[in-house]
Amino acid sequence: MPSVLIEYIIPKMDFSAAGKASTDMKRRLTQLGLPAALIKRIAIAMYEAEMNVAIHGDGGKAEVEILEDCISTRFIDKGPGIADIELAMQEGFSTASEEIRNMGFGAGMGLPNMKRNADELVIQSEPGKGTTVIMRFRLRQGN
């Protein structure tokens, strides 16, 4: 079965680079002929995850695997981790600093937005050990 695996490095606090993974993925998924609405969902979810890794996770990486039936993304950082995942999932909850908020980020919509756009969202985290966010997107619904 054909598959493509791509790895992206996400630098810490580099806002100009943030979005590179989602932008590159959009290009790839367009080449694969996926529906525009699905590509948009993936781009939005990936962008949020990238920003999280850059802002909260001290940088890290993203691994994206494109398979015949699904796209699986994994965002890995070695940052401070999330103490209470359930709380972090609530809309409006954010631990972002004032500085980050002033830049227009940290509205507490990142994880809820990812959940809304991904078909499956798994968060693995332990304080002090970093966070791994896995998002899956099903392809060819109905098949």
Added chain:
Amino acid sequence: MNSSTTENSENNIQTFHSVQLDADLCVGCTTCIKFCPTKAIRVRNGKAKIFEDRCIDCGECIRRCPKGAKKAISDPLFILDGYDLKVALPAPSLYAQFGTIYSQSDIFDALHRIGFDEVFDVAWGAIVVTEITRSILAKPGPLPRISSACPVIVRLIQQRFPSLIPNLMPILPPSEIAAREARKRLSEIPRKIGVFFLSPCTAKVTAVRMPLGYSKSSIDAVISFSDIFLPLKRALEERKPLSPSKGFKTSVPQAFSGHSPILPMMENLEPGMGWARSDGELDALQIPDSVSVDGISNVIDLFEAIENGNIESIRYIEALACPGGCVGGPMAVENPHIARSNMRQRCQKDNLAAEANSSVLKTMKPPSPKLPEQEELQAYIWTEPVSPKPVLVLDADFSKALEMAEKIDAIRAKLPGIDCGACGAPDCDCFAEDIVRGFASIEECRLLESTFRKGRNENIRPEDQQA
């Protein structure tokens, strides 16, 4: 070139592009391939080659080619000869091509003297588009809404940002609206009417022959500023400027040299005239949370950000492919920065004149250009769907496409990755894709070439191209 009218251009509807290569002048230097926003150009056998299905007629290659080997095809002036009643539709940016000495009347008069019987300003169409845009923005819809006035932007979205198609304003372009109105106002005249759009824009030449959002253009031909500039300038210089005002307005009644046109010169078109430059559309629209972006690479950056979902507070985007807006069009003559300034000065002067007059003429409200009634505006909404143009898709079958993507990545990993362009493709990603699509072979990589010759590269074998 094909100087056909709309009727007989239907035969080559699939193939026409305004942007063309002059192979004699092309030296195969690879400059254009680097700047093409849709990566539609390759250098093959020492000459540039445009992939017609990917070209959006932005004219960026015309701007960048150091040898002048990229040309804009438009209709020749002698096309006027085939019609009895010739109507000129000047794009607002035409008024920015001749400094600020000549008034709107002067330019009207000159247009009459070089062979046009009637003149109808595209600025009128721009004002109509503003009206329709306002009414659409008042209703719910996907945000941000994106102006569809620039035909390059519509084609860019179709190809590269299909998820933004619903965000496009489904409105006919100002030139088309002006053409239909001019025809309507002249419909009683029993003569063969020819409607000629005077344009700085390559993409509008293409858009007239292959419209998007509507099925048939009411414009018979598109004459470029570069073709009309000299005759018009000569006609302007033949006589003294008619009016003391350097703006659009004139205190002198329109005394057209011997002509008595049926369509009167319209005044108070400034909000539409402003469309000649970037910000003009927003200045006319006057709505909060709107953004103006010009220059195709800036437009692409903004669209990427929108697709990533991080630009939500914006309601409206004026997106123009050319730097500075339409005054920066590939077929414009005046330097775009000077043209921008000319346009701004004209509009400012008119505002000052209006203020000075207001105390004297308090009771005399300047006549507004007569606009269509609300229900008539419906006629200017797109009648045809604009669908995604999947030219970038590797294969219609997802499994096959994925298989090709896998091969592209494998080849890409072996390439030097410095995007030198010497193979004729703009970057290594594109080159790898071209190899898998069968357009190129890996031996064309100039950096790997020496290793092929020495036969000591273990990773790369010519068979990879069949991979």
